[in-house]
Amino acid sequence: MVTPGTTRVYRYDLPLARPVRVGGERLTRRQGWLLEREDGDGRSAWGEAAPLPGFSRETFEEAGEALIALCGVADPPPDAPPSVRFALHAARGGTTPSGNRRVPLCALLRGDGLQKLTHASEAARKGYQAVKLKVGGRKVGEDIALTSDLRSLLSVLGPGVAVRLDANRAWSLEEAEFFLRRMTVEDAPDARAPVVFIEEPLRDWTQLPELAARTRVPLALDETLQEVFGARTVSRADAAAAFQAASCWVWKPTLCGPCFPQENPVLPVVFSAAYESGVGIAAIVKAAGEGVLEPLGIDTYAALAEDVLARRLPLDAPEAEVGEVLAAAGEVDRSKLELVYEHP
Numbered sequence: 001m002v003t004p005g006t007t008r009v010y011r012y013d014l015p016l017a018r019p020v021r022v023g024g025e026r027l028t029r030r031q032g033w034l035l036e037r038e039d040g041d042g043r044s045a046w047g048e049a050a051p052l053p054g055f056s057r058e059t060f061e062e063a064g065e066a067l068i069a070l071c072g073v074a075d076p077p078p079d080a081p082p083s084v085r086f087a088l089h090a091a092r093g094g095t096t097p098s099g100n101r102r103v104p105l106c107a108l109l110r111g112d113g114l115q116k117l118t119h120a121s122e123a124a125r126k127g128y129q130a131v132k133l134k135v136g137g138r139k140v141g142e143d144i145a146l147t148s149d150l151r152s153l154l155s156v157l158g159p160g161v162a163v164r165l166d167a168n169r170a171w172s173l174e175e176a177e178f179f180l181r182r183m184t185v186e187d188a189p190d191a192r193a194p195v196v197f198i199e200e201p202l203r204d205w206t207q208l209p210e211l212a213a214r215t216r217v218p219l220a221l222d223e224t225l226q227e228v229f230g231a232r233t234v235s236r237a238d239a240a241a242a243f244q245a246a247s248c249w250v251w252k253p254t255l256c257g258p259c260f261p262q263e264n265p266v267l268p269v270v271f272s273a274a275y276e277s278g279v280g281i282a283a284i285v286k287a288a289g290e291g292v293l294e295p296l297g298i299d300t301y302a303a304l305a306e307d308v309l310a311r312r313l314p315l316d317a318p319e320a321e322v323g324e325v326l327a328a329a330g331e332v333d334r335s336k337l338e339l340v341y342e343h344p
Helices: 060-070 082-090 113-126 145-157 173-183 205-214 223-230 240-245 278-289 299-303 322-329
Strands: 005-022 025-039 044-049 102-104 106-109 130-134 162-166 197-199 219-221 248-251 269-271 319-321 338-343
Touching: 005 060, 005 299, 025 060, 025 082, 044 060, 044 082, 044 278, 060 082, 060 338, 082 278, 102 278, 106 113, 106 299, 113 130, 113 145, 130 145, 145 162, 173 205, 205 219, 205 223, 205 240, 219 223, 219 240, 223 248, 269 278, 278 322, 319 322
Parallel strands: 106 130, 130 162, 162 197, 197 219, 219 248, 248 269
Antiparallel strands: 005 025, 005 338, 025 044, 102 319
């Protein structure tokens, strides 16, 4: 059981700055649940359960019901919804990291070719260690134009900035191989592509090992992890070959659960967001500050037109100071919340 005190569950409903399409659904608002555990001294620890439509196995209503049912439990059962386990884990509280612990952030390059170049130039000037570029939104033949865009980006970014690509399972095996072969340096056929990894390029994830054998571009798992550890529609045994083919895991605590398992403990892990409010984003930053130093993919926070916090999280720089982020996350504006449960 948790430390005696008051436990509250709230719901929130926030507008997005612009509509976003995720998992085949068009979102204009973001809904979620906040868990507050207040100890006997009046100090509160917060957690967030915000299932993402089109991706989470649990619905918004199911997450709320489970959060209320389990909010008095310190260690939820492993079959509890991932977003609820994330909320309960974060609401354990704990001490603020000592010193000036900082974690690196990844910048998302948006817009057309010229806009991407402008954003890349700004990212390099500010000192970002990594940038992310979405691919696969068009036919693969049209996406091939990104190879020249990427070379322009590399010249702007310089050798010290890692480039990540994310295809969101857009391609067949043949299309992905065609694209990734074009990503290799043309005058140095034995060199690796000028990217650190590409996330989930294949519609059929079971072909990832074959793609890994055909190309030198490192592969990262994202949706596959959600299906294995979140939705549980794929067994760990069936995913074993994909685990072996991957060079990196992209871990979304809302969709997979708060703690990644150790199937591949030597691989780097990138913590990533799923349009959570500032409470959930701060929990991701805290987790990274406890040891995972790959630049965080928390750019979805910018999609929120409003937040549940009194002030926005300080995330507009190449690095985030963990203590500052947690301090801002502790200033929850209850006027933006609806109280649905309180105990005692």
